[in-house]
Amino acid sequence: MYPKIGDLLFISVDSGDEKEAVVQYKSRIGDMDEDSILIEVPMQEGTGRLKRLFIGDELSIFFMSEGGIKNYFNSYVFGFKEDMIRMVRIRRPEPDSISKIQRRSFLRVHAELEVAVKTDKMLRFVARTDDVGGGGLSFYCDANHRVSEGDGVSCWVLVPYKNGSIEHVPFNGEIVRIKVLENGRKIVMVKFTAIADMERQKLIRYCFERQFDFRR
Known part of the structure; x- marks a missing residue:
């Protein structure tokens, strides 16, 4: 249209x-x-x-x-x-x-971005995302990281753009699902519970740049 x-x-x-x-x-x-x-x-x-x-x-x-x-x-x-x-x-x-x-529905794209995670149980680690979007993201973590569905997280994700600029996008979220892989690692799926509109727009912009690249 x-x-x-x-x-x-x-x-x-x-x-x-x-x-x-x-x-x-x-x-x-x-x-x-x-x-x-x-x-x-x-x-x-x-x-x-x-x-x-x-x-x-x-x-x-x-x-x-x-x-x-x-x-x-x-x-x-x-x-x-x-x-x-x-x-x-x-x-x-x-x-x-x-x-x-x-409205209230956001594009997600596959992306391997660096994300720093702190849980409400004070566990801290750095991970790589599997996908990102304006409403949430998922990341890989090691089997020994004790995370559970329902845990709150405070994070920032490193977002690079095609023009060479880089943004650190902070957010708070909730773990809504955990998938255990055959090798014992986990994919942790997070929905945003608190993120500034300006920060969300940074992620949406990144997603559309990625989608545009995929189509080309």
Whole structure:
């Protein structure tokens, strides 16, 4: 499903600047053609600051559709149009590259990331994730790590982006399931119980970068 003229787009700019990379902008669609979407100059939510874009800037974008569904896609700037107002020309995505995610439901992707874990029983260790998403993650741990379903955990996960920047994402969670493997190791599945919206967005951005790479 494509967005329509007049729809709002919510945009993050893939930037080498870590602070800028987590800023969200919004813009309205002014026109469309077969190859491109023309949008207003993006404005930062909350401050009204306009974002100057350049040809080649890579963008992570979502728009809302009925039922509270977020529709995500990646694009880039490849031109401008001077009309009554300045418009930014971005590449129109292929239909199958738009990912639909219902509110409160998050994409998960396979990823081997470093995660530091502290349980509410004061056990501490470093592990590698099996998958991550905006609602939780799972990680491998050794057989001698005494973890149980229902345990609370306080963690941070190291998240690298394709532009070379790295984020440490902290969260609190609850172990909801443990799967014991044939070699005795465990896969521990955790749902987030407390995570800041900004930190969750960092994980969602990483997931969509990974999904975009898989599709390519």
